[in-house]
Amino acid sequence: MSPVLGDLVRHFALLSLLAFGGANAVVPEMHRTAVDVHGWMSSAEFADLFALAQAAPGPNMMIVTLIGLRAAGVSGALLATAAVCLPSCLLTFAVARAMDRFRSNPWRAVLQTALAPITVGLVLGTGWVLTRAADHSIPAYLLTAGTVVWLLTLRLSPLWLIAGGAALGLAGLV
Amino acid sequence: MTPARVTLAMLFFGFLRVALSGFGGVMPWARRLMVERQHWLSEAEFADLLALCQLLPGPNIVNVSIAVGARFHGVTGAVVAFAGLMIAPTLLVVALGTLYLELGHLAPLRRAFGGVAAVAAGMVIAMALRIGVLLHGRPWAIGIAVLAFVGAGLLRWPLGWIVLGLAPLSILIAARTR
Numbered sequence: 440m441s442p443v444l445g446d447l448v449r450h451f452a453l454l455s456l457l458a459f460g461g462a463n464a465v466v467p468e469m470h471r472t473a474v475d476v477h478g479w480m481s482s483a484e485f486a487d488l489f490a491l492a493q494a495a496p497g498p499n500m501m502i503v504t505l506i507g508l509r510a511a512g513v514s515g516a517l518l519a520t521a522a523v524c525l526p527s528c529l530l531t532f533a534v535a536r537a538m539d540r541f542r543s544n545p546w547r548a549v550l551q552t553a554l555a556p557i558t559v560g561l562v563l564g565t566g567w568v569l570t571r572a573a574d575h576s577i578p579a580y581l582l583t584a585g586t587v588v589w590l591l592t593l594r595l596s597p598l599w600l601i602a603g604g605a606a607l608g609l610a611g612l613v
Numbered sequence: 614m615t616p617a618r619v620t621l622a623m624l625f626f627g628f629l630r631v632a633l634s635g636f637g638g639v640m641p642w643a644r645r646l647m648v649e650r651q652h653w654l655s656e657a658e659f660a661d662l663l664a665l666c667q668l669l670p671g672p673n674i675v676n677v678s679i680a681v682g683a684r685f686h687g688v689t690g691a692v693v694a695f696a697g698l699m700i701a702p703t704l705l706v707v708a709l710g711t712l713y714l715e716l717g718h719l720a721p722l723r724r725a726f727g728g729v730a731a732v733a734a735g736m737v738i739a740m741a742l743r744i745g746v747l748l749h750g751r752p753w754a755i756g757i758a759v760l761a762f763v764g765a766g767l768l769r770w771p772l773g774w775i776v777l778g779l780a781p782l783s784i785l786i787a788a789r790t791r
Binding site: 453454455456457458459460461462463465466467468471475483484486487488489490491492493494495496497498499500501504505508509513516517520523524526527528530531532534535536538542547548549550551552553554555556557558559560561562563564565566567568569570572573574575579580582583584585586587589590591597600601603604605606607608609610611612613 | 632633634639661662664665666667668669670671672673674675676679680683684688691695698699701702703705706707709710711713714717721724725726727728729730731732733734735736737738739740741742743744745747748751754755756757758759760761762763764765766767769771772773775776779780783784786787788791
């Protein structure tokens with residue numbers, strides 16, 4: 440296995456077990472690894488690939504596949520995807536089988552209450568890191584802020600916002 | 614309801630459909646399929662399963678595919694449901710990513726991506742704020758969220774330190790204040 444493939448597998452397998460709150464909570468860590476530690480891509484490229492993953496259908500973790508693709512081609516994409524899924528899937532499988540014993544366990548509620556704020560902070564950290572990577576002009580910051588306000592006040596499909604963002608970018612307004 | 618009614622083929626194609634219907638969030642589609650359309654699970658069973666899957670690390674919908682698959686067909690069910698969920702989006706994203714790596718340097722695409730990336734960042738911030746509302750009324754939880762944000766977003770600390778540092782503290786407070 441080439442060194443890059445080994446790095447990908449090690450990084451994403453560990454991340455899998457730290458991803459409380461799903462993939463969006465661990466994007467700063469992916470950015471740190473892919474851009475700062477290993478130099479697989481620039482920060483702007485990372486923001487582009489994240490946008491591509493958000494715009495594509497499917498689970499919101501496809502950024503992992505794209506990081507693997509950029510770092511080591513198709514084999515990198517497949518290995519990174521497998522590595523980020525396998526540890527957490529094994530854990531889920533084990534817990535799901537024992538679920539009846541967990542259902543009334545009071546610790547479940549405690550864990551839920553305890554992990555929620557960490558998830559909120561991490562996802563907000565992701566938003567910050569992506570904003571810094573993607574936005575290089577006042578109109579771009581306004582577009583990000585406008586997206587937040589739009590999504591929190593109106594219940595419209597984000598697909599329209601993605602299309603709108605592409606159109607504004609194409610027109611040279613962002 | 615007898616579990617045998619959900620076949621492996623139903624698991625595979627069900628999750629395939631879920632994977633391809635959702636833009637920016639597949640969970641509502643998963644609920645619609647499993648609870649409303651095909652009655653694999655009751656509303657309460659789904660809510661319970663989802664809460665568990667959100668508690669565990671890893672992408673929530675991936676965990677749901679494993680737990681639902683395992684519930685009906687053990688290891689084989691988990692593998693089949695997972696494959697149904699992942700195969701199409703992975704191939705699609707590899708194809709789109711390859712196109713991006715070939716053509717992404719072209720000026721019109723660079724401009725379009727600039728706009729989409731700004732929107733994608735906003736989508737994540739909105740998601741954080743939406744789940745952040747649930748912390749209302751618990752000042753300690755807001756404090757923990759701020760610490761996690763500063764550590765991950767501003768100081769760019771390794772995630773392991775943040776989770777291993779904050780989780781025990783948060784669990785301790787949650788256990789004492791309940």
